[in-house]
Amino acid sequence: MKAHFPLLFVLLSLVLTACRPTPEETYTPTPYELPQPLFFPTTTNIPADNPMTEEGVELGKKLFFDSNLSPRTSHLPNCCASCHHPEYSFEGGPEATLEHLGTEHTMLPLINLAWNTTGLGWKGTIKTLEEMVYAAYTDPLEINADTAEVVRMLQQSDTYPELFRKAFGTDRISFIQVEKAISQYVRSLVFADSKFDRYLRGEEQLDQDELNGYMLFITENGADCFHCHGGGSNALFTTNLMYNNGLDAEYHGDFKAPTLRNIALTSPYMHDGRFTTLDEVIDFYSDSVQYSEFISPLMHHVMQGGVRLTPEEKRQLKAFLLTLTSQTGSPRSNLNRK
Ligand code: HEC
Ligand code: HEC
Structure with missing residues (x-):
């Protein structure tokens, strides 16, 4: 009987640790209020599994501008913002000619895209913003990164795991969360004050x-x-x-x-x-x-x-x-x- 005590103890403590509240349970993000400008459509493309939150938008913004998350950090482009510049309506500005960009088509602005329900890109072939983030990271003509490598770099950073926990309730980072956060940020880019x-x-x-x-x-x-x-x-x-x-x-x-x-x-x-x-x-x-x-x-x-x-x-x-x-x-x- 006595000999079994340590084993029981170990089992009991395992059960107890498993019952401790996980970060998921203490996760309380703040809903992000998207404005509804006058004469905009009332339908948005916000997916049920990616509601906008203050924390998600904030994280997405940091990722959008972070040029250290690509193996080609010394080269352009290495993040969304190396092509999509805020001062040019999130397009490339006068330098964004086909020769300069090296892409198949010129750029499109990232404004009011929360209300796009028909498809993205010049041909409309990409159906969601989340998909577009994946495409932009992996396209050899765009960021050309390995998504597993991006996730590894994020997981090892001092700051990101906490930001992902605040946005998604877990600090185990996945590329799906990267897609979600950047999409939330892009949906927050509303231009309606001309x-x-x-x-x-x-x-x-x-x-x-x-x-x-x-x-x-x-x-x-x-x-x-x-x-x-x-x-x-x-x-x-x-x-x-x-x-x-x-x-x-x-x-x-x-x-x-x-x-x-x-x-x-x-x-x-x-x-x-x-x-x-x-x-x-x-x-x-x-x-x-x-x-x-x-x-x-x-x-x-x-x-x-x-x-x-x-x-x-x-x-x-x-x-x-x-x-x-x-x-x-x-x-x-x-x-x-x-
Ligand atoms: C039949 C639909 C249609 C009509 C009518 C039309 N456009 Fe367009 N417009 C387009 C399409 C499609 C494009 C993109 C064409 C392409 O690049 O092949 C475009 C592109 C443009 C662009 C360039 C946008 C950019 O970001 O590169 C401007 C500016 C523009 N149109 C202004 C106008 C103006 C001004 C009128 C009226 C005189 C007009 N359009 C009438 C369909 C239309
Ligand atoms: C090499 C420059 C480059 C980089 C880097 C880049 N983009 Fe783009 N983006 C483009 C070009 C060019 C287009 C037009 C593509 C087409 O349809 O052929 C585009 C189109 C888009 C569109 C479609 C807009 C619309 O109105 O349909 C979205 C959304 C977008 N990009 C988001 C992003 C995001 C998010 C990132 C970062 C993950 C990113 N892009 C990185 C060049 C770039």
């Missing part, structure tokens, strides 16, 4: 040129932009759908109509970066639209080569597009907190 938003909210008036430009934007016999790029009743300024907008007479496939918010910050334009200025883009839609059997039926004016604007109308349309810039984000944006 001059045009203040006009919609009745806080500021547009000047006469800007108003005329807006009227051109949303009318069929004006510049006819709204079918694909939204407008007052769709303040994302994109349908997030793919179209062929008649750039070329040969087939080049359908591409996403990018948001026109912050369009002044995201040159070069189009999937191949063929235009450097907004004037060139407006000249194209006015005078150089190319017919092919693949062109979207929404390019109603192709038979006249475009919407045929006068120089004054072109100036007004551009003045309106410039009212869509909001460097500071929405009344509640992480940009302010960088």
